Amino acid sequence: MGLIKKMAGLMGVSLMGMLYFTPSLAETPLIEVKAENTLQEMLNYLKDQSSLKFQADVAQDLVFSNGQKIQVGAIVNLKVRRTDKLNIDYQGDRNHVRFYFDGKTFTMEGLTNNVYANFLEPSEVDNINALVRRIGERLNITLPLGEIIATDNDLESIKNRITSGVYVGESRVNGVISHHLAFTQDNLDWQIWIEKGEKPLPRKLVITYKQDPSSPQYSAILSNWNFDPISEEDPIFSFQPADDADKIDFLIIQP
Structure with missing residues (x-):
């Protein structure tokens, strides 16, 4: 009986904590100062890097017509040379894809099916920021972690999209002490x-898509950050098709 009372007491404390914590999130106007400052530090730090490499362990919910959610995963390795070169290797449970951009041509290579497609608009796409926007508009393609590697995703543009932002507290991501921030937007x-300290690196990202009744989530744990310079001539940014690879065409969305 004593154990039951003790457990009930602990549950009561836990529940009271939840009841206390939840309204504080809901009642906070727009964005808390500490959340804003921490996010700004991260954006500034990433923007200052001329080259970056990192890995992401990604998990994403797929929603079936009956409402059932199935989680699929991927390991993503990103190499970026600012402002106009990238190589992204996405090895997922169901497909293996690589993305290349050499400053002029964007190429998507499907290693699972041994196919590739090119997208060339040199007059309009000559840097990573423009590329992220343009392939979203014309190809309906979202680059993995595109908002992390772009440099024009500044604080003001983020604030224009969010309805609230709070500083949740400190926690650990793979042993790294990190600031936990939470934001809301109309549809997600x-x-x-x-990361807490001199290198404010993003260590984890979780997105919940509210427009879907099933509220599917996307998460990414980021690690192996490296900012050693990458040569402009590094061949990893230029695509060379295999002799037996098939060239296909992107489906272009007309403006």
Whole structure:
């Protein structure tokens, strides 16, 4: 009986904590100062890097017509040379894809089916920021972690999209002490964990898509950050098709 009372007491404390914590999130106006400052530090730090490499362990919910959710995963390795070169290797449970951009041509290579497609608009796409926007508009393609590698995703543009932002507290991501921030937008909620200290690196990202009744989530744990310079001539940014690869065409969305 004593154990039951003790457990009930602990559950009561836990429940009271939840009841206390939840309204504080809901009642906070727009974005808390500490959340804003922490996010700004991360954006500034990433923007200052001329080259970056990192890995992401990604998990994403797929929603079937009956409402059932199935989680699929991927390991993503990103190499970026600012402002106009990238190589992204996406090895997922169901497909293996690589993305290349050499400053002029964007190429998507499907290693699972041994196919590739090119997208060339040199007059309009000559840097990573323009590429992220343009392939979204014309190809309906979202680059993995595109908002992390772009440099024009500044604080003001983020604030224009969010309806609230709070500083949740400190927690650990793979042993790294990180600031936990949470934001809401009209159609999604997102959380980000930013390393505490001199290197405010994003360590984890979780997105919840509210427009879907099933509220599917996307999460990415970021690691193996490296900012050693990458040569402009590094061949990893230029695509060379295999002799037996098939060239296909992107389906272009007309403006």
